[in-house]
Amino acid sequence: MLSAFASAPARAWWDADYKQRTRVTLNTSSDGVTTQEALAGPVIPVRLHSGNFDFVGAREDGSDLRVVAADDKTPLKFWVERFDGANELAVLWVQLPNVAPGTDKNAVYVYAGHDKATAENTSPKLFDAAMRAVVPFSSQAGEELLSGLQPAGPVAQEANGLIGAAARLQGQPLTWKGETLKGDPQGPHSVSLWLKPATLDGTVFEQGALKLVVAGGSLKATLGAAQAAGGTLPASSWAHLAVTVGAGKLTLYVNGAQAAQTDLAGGQAPIAGEISVGAGLTGQVDQLEVANTVRSSDWVKFAHAAQGAEAKLVLSVTQTPETAESEAQAGEAGHFAILVDNLTTDAWVVIVILAIMFVIAVWVMYDKAVLVGRADKDNRRFLAAFRDSKDVMSVAAQGMPHSQLARLYQAGLRELRKRDVGAPGAAPLSGASIDAVKAAIDADLVREGHTLNSRIVLLTIAISGGPFLGLLGTVVGVMITFAAIAAAGDVNVNAIAPGIAAALLATVAGLGVAIPALFGYNYLASRIKSISADMSIFVDEFVTRVAENHGAR
Template sequence: MTNPISRSPARRLQRGLALALAAGTLALSPAAHAWWNADWSQRTRVTLDTTDKGQAIGEAVSQVPLAIRLHSGNFDFLAGKDDGSDLRVLAADDKTVLPHRLERFDATNELAVLWVQVPSVAPGSDKNVVYVYTGNAKAPAATPAAASGGDAALKFAVHFDDQAAPGIDAVGQLRPVGALTPEPAGLLGAGARLAGTPLVWPVADGIKVAPNGAATLSLWARADGQAQGQLLALGPLSLALADGKVVARVGTVALTGGGVTPGSWLHVALVLEGSQARLHVNGAEVAKAAVATPEVAGEMRVGEGFTGAVDEINLAGTARSGAWLAVQAGSQGPAGLLVKSAKEASGEGEAGGGHGYFKVLFDNLTTDAWVVILILAAMFVVAAAVMVTKLRYILRADNDNRRFLGRFRDAGADLLKLDAGATHPNSSLYRLYLAGQRELVKRGVGAAEGRAAQGLSGASLDAVKASVDADLVRESHKLNAQMVWLTIAISGGPFLGLLGTVVGVMITFAAIAAAGDVNVNAIAPGIAAALLATVAGLSVAIPSLFGYNYLASRIKNISADMQIFVDEFITRVAEEFGSR
């Protein structure tokens, strides 16, 4: 949930509320994993899942460049420095500090990309972990890793992240000939925009490949419209798109395979092993051919006749394995099951479930969701207060009504003297009786001999009944007072919750689009947090619905008792004091 105002004091207050609300859950968490350094208060756990649930690989690989995308769903930007200089990357042992390179760090929009060389990745394991620590305002700036990432096998690497010299080769410092058009929405940060005119890097000894030698040539590309044109050419080697397929050439030998989807990022790699060549698309081997590696030298030409964007162009002087390329493509690409990440706070448990689920939800709530939930919380408090108050009122009224009705029905000549020693102040029937008694006293009923000198006429009886009926209406209003708050909670709660969820989902997808990270671990926290607003709405509406129905039925019974009592009272008065 990327949000331009996410670093406001309100957001900090929300985070404090979230931690407070999650405290009960966290208190039950199991023992925490050893924390590297107590001076860093937050960390992000990044896992490369090579099991069948993630992206399976057949062998162990080492020294794989990992691009870590950070966003509000997996990283606490509020805890660290605004420039990311307090970031530290730790290996799986949570002891070894790994050099890293920041390609992007936007604290305002809560988006960052950093690169780290993973020492080793084991197959069939979900324990391939690195930790990204933050939250130490006093930490000195970390020494950045070399632009090449420390990979000794690299002969040529262009990341397109150097704003001062875009397109510069991080290994041999080769600069492209002519102007380069940046592509802001690159694979990770910035990329290069191509419109048919190639980018050219000059001839250099550093990018030569000896005959029968080993090499790996790779890049990321995103085609616009028709997937046609040459992606890369270096001497006798080329990578191109044609008829919706990837075509690699080693001299006169062509390797074809893999599907191309316009508008989607595609990882293409050509591996030369001395006597054979392999073509890999999105980490999967799609073609192989027996061909000797020719002498490779000349200009590096990228994008001739191609319209779209490119990023991360690499030439390594070694034959990368299929597993290595699968991990590279799976970890750098915009989608996949390989990389899973989650933020953790100091003291959180890891074993048996990791961080508290409720803390994840609260940490990923957007500002609008917090507003909705706070409104719903206020509605719940009001609805609960109404239900408790009305229930106490109804129970007392019902109890006193029964006691007074017994006295009324047992009364004889003292019918108009039931107010003496009355012990039922909460009885609505008693208040109706007092209204009738008041009207009768006005008309001289209840004088010395217990009745008026002349009996009540029909008009007088009607007047008494009208007065008592008026008080009955007022009593009904008292009984139904504030019930409207329950109807508002019942009908408005779910709609408010749905509003919070919809807006939260919109913000989540907007943030994911901006970050370029669409795997389930990037989406799930935001979606789950957004759904919390709907849960809050239902949590308000459901108790209110049950309470309203129960109270309404009790109010209906009391209202019926009052109507019956009025009829009984007027009938008794007519019998006792009516004209003969």
């Protein structure tokens, strides 16, 4: 439920002046405590300790604390019941705007670490309008959180109760008076409290005709003639007890679950007069709440889970607080970790194949980019030397190993020397001989073109095949996800979303291979086309100069 202090999604830091924040997640999905209805305005305790909060970085009195909603923009009302910097323990009560059912996205952020922050004007009066009395037992006077109650006397205090401080029961009842407590005999009315009994016989709660008693560990709620008996109360263990009156029913809850319910008879006495807690009991009591509404079963379940300290519900109590510097990276890392964790085997196979294709594509692009860069440089140097030379037979072509033009020139030079061109007394070249020289150079031009275009086909395979492979991985992954959901019978969006999101990662991987390969292919193709055009022009220019200088006239 309070799957507290999990990694936060990346979003803008609420205030850059704060050095740390802690995320508290209320999990109402099947992994936490499942609720079926949206709850408006519940108030929850947030427990801070050295494992999830940096007390050294915060002020000694906690006056720099701020609480922000899940949107990381909206400040929330809160009240600090306890802040002990020396022992590194704190309890904050936070008013939530709402809690959605069936999701682990309900969250609040606790910010701290701002040296110049002014103290927040907080108030313990956080609860909804239906709440008539809330007693947290945070002081020896046992004062209420809402106005109108008058405690009958001081309360013996236990410093370390369930939430913060608790009251010690010593056989005598703790009592409060107040006009705001009066309730109709037919309701609506709700009472809840936490009890840790050392003895198992006495009156847990009494207000007028409404009573909750325990006898030998067995619980019974009564309202006049109506009785709802059920549930047991173990000794020396904290238990959450709640009684609701309304809709013609008297209902008893124990630890968030309905233990008994009975129909109300007509004519009961009103629920009025002073509140009495713990008559005849010894032990501890904490967080007494009285409201003039009928709290739903989901509300009671949520209150039990949110206020309790069950290890099952606190999924990550050792998560360190976030800092402004690490927030963005941590959030993104958290999202991709979820995707990777939910990848199916077929998606892994596709992604591995795509990774190999990506490495090959990068190698081809790098190798070809280096080749065309060096070739272009040497070609310019050779072409300048060729055009500056007066004798076609004496061009300096050495020291340019990457020049295709130099190699074509050497091929033409070999053909000319076979015909003794340039030797003393050599006969001029006929038209047929010049055509033969050009044909030999054209053959080398074709071979140079093959060399330039070798392995470029691997880029076209990556461009066309990468997205299709990725799509295949996504489709199969989605099929497997829906098949698993059908087998489990769970159609919750939280069960569907991770699998589908992970399946889409295969398509992303396919595009991640194809897009760089597409850009690289277009760049290399234009450079190779330019070099090929230069080679064709050079062949014509070379043959023309040979015909002019050594051809028959």
